Amino acid sequence: MKGAGHIILLGAPGVGKGTQAKVISADLGLPHVSTGDMLRASVTTGSEMGKRAKAVMESGALVNDEIILGIVSERLREDDARNGVVFDGFPRTVVQAEGLDRLLSDIAGVSIGHILHIVLEDEEIVDRLSGRRVCRDCGAIYHMRFQPPKVDGCCDRCGGELFQRDDDQPAVIRHRLAVYMAETAPLVSFYRGRSGYAEVDGNGTSAAVTDRIRGFLG
Ligand code: AMP
Numbered sequence: 001m002k003g004a005g006h007i008i009l010l011g012a013p014g015v016g017k018g019t020q021a022k023v024i025s026a027d028l029g030l031p032h033v034s035t036g037d038m039l040r041a042s043v044t045t046g047s048e049m050g051k052r053a054k055a056v057m058e059s060g061a062l063v064n065d066e067i068i069l070g071i072v073s074e075r076l077r078e079d080d081a082r083n084g085v086v087f088d089g090f091p092r093t094v095v096q097a098e099g100l101d102r103l104l105s106d107i108a109g110v111s112i113g114h115i116l117h118i119v120l121e122d123e124e125i126v127d128r129l130s131g132r133r134v135c136r137d138c139g140a141i142y143h144m145r146f147q148p149p150k151v152d153g154c155c156d157r158c159g160g161e162l163f164q165r166d167d168d169q170p171a172v173i174r175h176r177l178a179v180y181m182a183e184t185a186p187l188v189s190f191y192r193g194r195s196g197y198a199e200v201d202g203n204g205t206s207a208a209v210t211d212r213i214r215g216f217l218g
Helices: 017-028 035-045 048-059 065-076 094-107 122-130 170-184 186-191 206-217
Strands: 006-010 032-034 086-088 112-119 132-135 141-143 197-201
Touching: 006 017, 006 186, 017 032, 017 086, 017 112, 017 141, 017 206, 032 035, 035 048, 035 065, 035 086, 048 065, 048 170, 065 094, 094 186, 112 186, 112 206, 122 132, 122 170, 170 186, 197 206
Parallel strands: 006 086, 006 112, 032 086, 112 197
Antiparallel strands: 132 141
C-alpha cells in the first residue's frame, strides 16, 4: 500500500497533537514519530544528546534544528517508515520544514500527504496543558478535568504512574506559547498553499476532533 504518505500535525503545544497522532497512527498503521518523546527518551537514558537537550527542554525553548533533523533523518530511514509516518511536534521551524523537504527528496519514499493544522484559542491551550498528565510507562495522555484516569495518579491502560511534565508548569507554558508564535506559527504560511493542507477545529472532546480529522483523511 502506498497509503496516505507522511502526516504532519501543526498547532501550538496543547492543542492535542499527541493525542490525535496516537489515534491516526493506529487507524492508518503508520508509526507515530514524536520528536518530543524521542528527546525525552534520550534525557532518560542520559545520552550525550539527552544531556544537551535537557536544559533547553525544561526552559520551553527549542532544541537545535540540526539535532532534530538528525534524529528525524535516522527515524525515516527505518523500515517501518516506508509508507509514511505521523509526525507530532515536527517540524517546528521553517528550517526544519525545509530540511524535511530535502530529506524526503533524498530518501525517495512517500511524500507529505496531509498537513493538519489544529487550531485552538490560547486560553483553552493553557487550561489543557496545566491539567495534562502522562503515563511514565506507556505515554498515554490524561487530563485532570477533561479526561481523568479511573484511579488517581494511575494509568487506566497499563497501571503506570502518571506524571506532570516539567514544561507543563504555568510559567514555562507561557514561554512555550511565545516560542510557538515566533518560530512555529510561520510554518502555517509555509504549508498553507500545499495540497493536503487543512485546518481542523481543535475544540471539543478528543473524539470530536478525531472525527474531524478522519473526515480530512477520507
Ligand atoms: P513536545 O513533546 O512536542 O511538546 O516537545 C517538548 C520539548 O522538546 C519542546 O518544548 C522542545 O524543547 C523540544 N522539541 C520537541 N520537538 C522539537 C522540534 N521539532 N524542534 C525543536 N525542539 C523540539
